[in-house]
Amino acid sequence: MRAERARSWGSTLDAVVVYAQGALCRRLARGSVPPDGRVRVTGLPRSLDHGSLRARVVDGSGVRVTEARVEIEAEPIGPGTPDELQREVERLHDECAAARGRRDRHLSRIEEIRALHPVPPPRKRDDPHRSTPVDAWLELADFVDERLTGLHTRLVELEEALRQVEHELAVAEDRLARASTDTPPAHVRTTVCAVLSLDGTGDVEVELEYGVPGAVWVPTYRLTHRQGDGSGRLVLRASVAQRTGEDWSGVRIALATADLRRRTDLPKLRSMRIGRRQPAPTPSGWREPPVGLADLFTGYDAAGPRPATTTPSAAAGPGAAPVAGGGFPPGPVPPPPPLPQAYGGLPALPVPGGTAGASPEVFGGARPDVAQPVMARPGRARTGGRPLPAAPAGMAPAAPAAMAPAAPGRAAPPPQPPAPAPAPVAGPPQPSGAELDYAALVLSGPDEQGGRRGRLFPDSPSDPVAAEYRRRAEAVAALPLPGHAVRPRESAGSFDHRFDATARADIPSDGTWHTVTVTEIAVGLRTEYLCVPSVEQTVYATLVLTNATDQALLAGPVEVTVDDDFLLTAALPTLAPGGVRRVGLGPAESIRVTRRTNLHESTSGLRNNITVLDHRVHVELANRLARPVTVEVRERVPVTSEPDVRIEERADWTAPEDGAGPEHHAPGTRVWRVDLPAGGTAALDGGYEIRIPAGKALVGGNRRS
Known part of the structure; x- marks a missing residue:
């Protein structure tokens, strides 16, 4: 128990850089390096991009990070941490149903009393007409009127109580919909942690960096000016909305106009030929396997097997079904079948509709039904970029029609002869399109099978639970903008800017706009009065702003306050460094x-x-x-x-x-x-x-x- 606690480190969210869409978070974790060098840093959000995880040691001499990967765990929530908002909504649902039932029963009672009326007894044909005493009619009318008066008075009270409960239910449902996504939505808490391998000893401080979707921001301003003064205070603020799955409490906020999802790979320069047109050569993506690749894992294999883990993430595979709260059912999943070796030890990746196995081929021939491999260069565990869908490792083709069982009462069809193997194609191996997308390839680690580790393969499909978290997070991009607001990617143009907030801020993960004060910008101000009497005989007051900083002021709403009196909210255009713009303040009646x-x-x-x-x-x-x-x-x-x-x-x-x-x-x-x-x-x-x-x-x- 003591060793398990020492192996798990808590983390604190320290800084967040919000981009045009998405954010880059930095967490800090501190602890003592265990003897095996493996630690588990907890507190990561469920919607993080697994390929963006980076780790480094910021305080610790001689200690370095040798491996970093993401693992997912699921655990039941204890009885001491109930979901108060969900329980309140359920209680109000029951109370609203009970109040509606009482109102309906009272309405039926009113209808019964209203239906009371005198009914004369049946009269035979030869019987004479009989007179009814008037007092009986009046007594019945007084009785009905008295009862209906009391029932209607009670009905007003019941309808008012029902209206109050419905209002409380609507408020509770709205609070539940706007609640922070940092709280678990079910009785199972899904936690994401980073498993690090540290080389060294002593107390260290580790910084984790990862990207998350579901964060947007737009700039806003507050301008304070005094008449007769040649300067003013322009405060840059930001409206930030995030639904990343974690609350940003007491973090350092920075705002950037760059696109976090933009790919940064270098373009391919095509050669220009003078003369007869020739088809563009298709890159093969294949090279000879490095000498001694298998010897790189000799020391890892000599260290012995790793201890078995019982976390749901270790048992979950691409086809595992998620359980409530984002976890996976316990139980081991059989490993995928071993991949065949082809082309001198390179793994042959299966493709949908192809053949899972392949016999060794000599160089100079290629199997068209087998996707060709892409060799790995030793180095980073994953390259950045967008992942592309690919076939899971070990995918086998569908059973042929000749192997289908015969239906009862029918004769089995004669066995079909096997299709002849296609002739080998001359030339080097030709990888598929997914394998040529080098930015989406993942380097297999030492725990993979012998035919995979140390080589690049297309990324396996992500689990549907994480995809649902990311879909909910990206919904904040559709939020309606505040008045006069412009998205930073539109107003920044072809340049990227970054603004660092001077103080820490709190932004909950509720998907609504929150205003954060960023910094104060020094601007030059002067008041000018302008009129065009040939068009309109009215004088207008204006403020001439001069950007005296080395950063651009993005377009957005500006609240103008003159002599401590709020004047109006105007639209500030994009102001380049050193630029001058005029902001109208309205007619000057004096x-x-x-x-x-x-x-x-x-x-x-x-x-x-x-x-x-x-x-x-x-x-x-x-x-x-x-x-x-x-x-x-x-x-x-x-x-x-x-x-x-x-x-x-x-x-x-x-x-x-x-x-x-x-x-x-x-x-x-x-x-x-x-x-x-x-x-x-x-x-x-x-x-x-x-x-x-x-x-x-x-x-x-x-x-x-």
């Missing part, structure tokens, strides 16, 4: 603008063959604020591409420089910048003349716009 225009048409030239359109613009501004402001007034003059048509401007406005401001301007834009003192006014006069030759002038039409 600044008024008025615009008047005048058009005078005349002719000029020796023969009056030039039409002159003289446009005059008069703009008046009034500042009713208690502080000076700067107002930018925008006008627009016509732009022509005809050399004979001339436009002469008569105003002190200026043309904005493209790229110098926070936005691009349309051709012909002109700008006035006016400094208004507190309570002051200003008048602006401008205009332009359009000189059009008589041959290009239009007769009639609107010449004022």
